[in-house]
Amino acid sequence: GEDVEQSLFLSVREGDSSVINCTYTDSSSTYLYWYKQEPGAGLQLLTYIFSNMDMKQDQRLTVLLNKKDKHLSLRIADTQTGDSAIYFCAEKGHSSASKIIFGSGTRLSIRP
Amino acid sequence: DTGVSQDPRHKITKRGQNVTFRCDPISEHNRLYWYRQTLGQGPEFLTYFQNEAQLEKSRLLSDRFSAERPKGSFSTLEIQRTEQGDSAMYLCASTPAGTSETQYFGPGTRLLVL
Numbered sequence: 001g002e003d004v005e006q007s008l009f010l011s012v013r014e015g016d017s018s019v020i021n022c023t024y025t026d027s028s029s030t031y032l033y034w035y036k037q038e039p040g041a042g043l044q045l046l047t048y049i050f051s052n053m054d055m056k057q058d059q060r061l062t063v064l065l066n067k068k069d070k071h072l073s074l075r076i077a078d079t080q081t082g083d084s085a086i087y088f089c090a091e092k093g094h095s096s097a098s099k100i101i102f103g104s105g106t107r108l109s110i111r112p
Numbered sequence: 113d114t115g116v117s118q119d120p121r122h123k124i125t126k127r128g129q130n131v132t133f134r135c136d137p138i139s140e141h142n143r144l145y146w147y148r149q150t151l152g153q154g155p156e157f158l159t160y161f162q163n164e165a166q167l168e169k170s171r172l173l174s175d176r177f178s179a180e181r182p183k184g185s186f187s188t189l190e191i192q193r194t195e196q197g198d199s200a201m202y203l204c205a206s207t208p209a210g211t212s213e214t215q216y217f218g219p220g221t222r223l224l225v226l
């Protein structure tokens with residue numbers, strides 16, 4: 001079945017880069033996403049990558065996709081306190097045109 | 113601001129009561145989704161509408177849950193005879209017509225069943 005896994009916690013120093021990793025099982029995934037959720041808030045789409053790409057950069061965010069290993073990562077350059085949140089990796093499988101499968105989220109905390 | 117609105121934002125109810133949540137998608141988005149998010153977990157898909165047709169339902173959606181989208185615009189999610197295990201955040205998302213890959217999420221309704 002479809003599954004998305006990511007580590008639960010990451011702590012980085014302010015100004016450093018954060019790298020959040022994710023693995024997924026559905027080899028027919030068409031889109032892979034990174035969502036951000038701040039306390040008490042809904043989900044904010046940060047970025048997404050189509051499965052035929054291996055990299056996408058958007059300002060401080062860099063997404064890397066290794067389709068062979070089914071590994072997705074999100075790099076946040078120059079991490080700021082405002083980046084503190086839970087980051088969800090998600091994939092849209094080819095078997096369903098509708099639903100998105102989410103990981104359990106990685107809580108990113110920033111040290112001064 | 114994604115433009116998807118949900119009402120209420122918070123609901124506290126006693127076990128056994130019925131509750132109904134409303135989602136207003138972004139205008140002209142023809143696809144609407146409901147997800148449930150429990151503490152410490154990512155959202156889990158519940159059901160999906162294209163216009164007024166409910167096209168997919170998760171096995172998570174027990175017979176106590178019913179969702180409607182009668183005119184293809186707003187949607188309601190009703191939970192009958194609530195149980196403590198129903199306590200969660202209920203998220204709604206919408207997508208425009210066509211092959212859009214992006215689902216826009218609302219702020220969610222947080223349900224607490226006592």
